[in-house]
Amino acid sequence: MFEESRLKIGETKKQLNVLKGVYVLIIRVEDDASVNVGALGKLTFEKGLYAYVGSAQNNLEQRIKRHLRKEKRLFWHIDYLLDNGTTKVVKVFHKQADKTEECAIAKVIGERGEPIDGFGSSDCSCKSHLFRIEDYRFLQDFMRVLYVKT
Numbered sequence: 001m002f003e004e005s006r007l008k009i010g011e012t013k014k015q016l017n018v019l020k021g022v023y024v025l026i027i028r029v030e031d032d033a034s035v036n037v038g039a040l041g042k043l044t045f046e047k048g049l050y051a052y053v054g055s056a057q058n059n060l061e062q063r064i065k066r067h068l069r070k071e072k073r074l075f076w077h078i079d080y081l082l083d084n085g086t087t088k089v090v091k092v093f094h095k096q097a098d099k100t101e102e103c104a105i106a107k108v109i110g111e112r113g114e115p116i117d118g119f120g121s122s123d124c125s126c127k128s129h130l131f132r133i134e135d136y137r138f139l140q141d142f143m144r145v146l147y148v149k150t
C-alpha cells in the first residue's frame, strides 16, 4: 500500500541516512527557459513539469540535499537545469532498489512523458532520464514520497 510521508529534508535525517535506491525529482520549470546543459549544449525547456530519474546507492540524503541546493559545482546534466532560476524541485519520490531499476523506471516514465534526448543517460542505453510530464500521480503507485516543497 502506498504510504505518503510528507517530510521535509532535514527532519528525516535518521531515515534518509539508511536509504538508498532510485529517486525521481519532480521539477517545475516556471517559465520557458534556455539552459546550457554542459556537453548537451543549449536546450530549451518549455514551462511545465519534468521528472528526472537517478539513483544513489549510498547516502540518498546527501544526494537529494545536493539537488535541492543552489550553490554547487555543476557536474551532472541535472545540475545545469536546477541551477537555472526558473526551475524548482517540488517533489521527490524514492524506491529502495538496485541501480538497474533506475533505467526500468525511466522507461515507465517515458511511456507517459516526452524524453529530453540524452539527458542524464550518458552511462546507459536509455533515450533519456529526464521527461516532460503532464502528471506524476502514477509514480505514487510504486514509489514513496520523500520530499514535498511547502
Ligand SMILES: [Zn+2]
Pocket: 102, 103, 106, 121, 124, 125, 126, 128, 129
Ligand atoms: Zn538509463
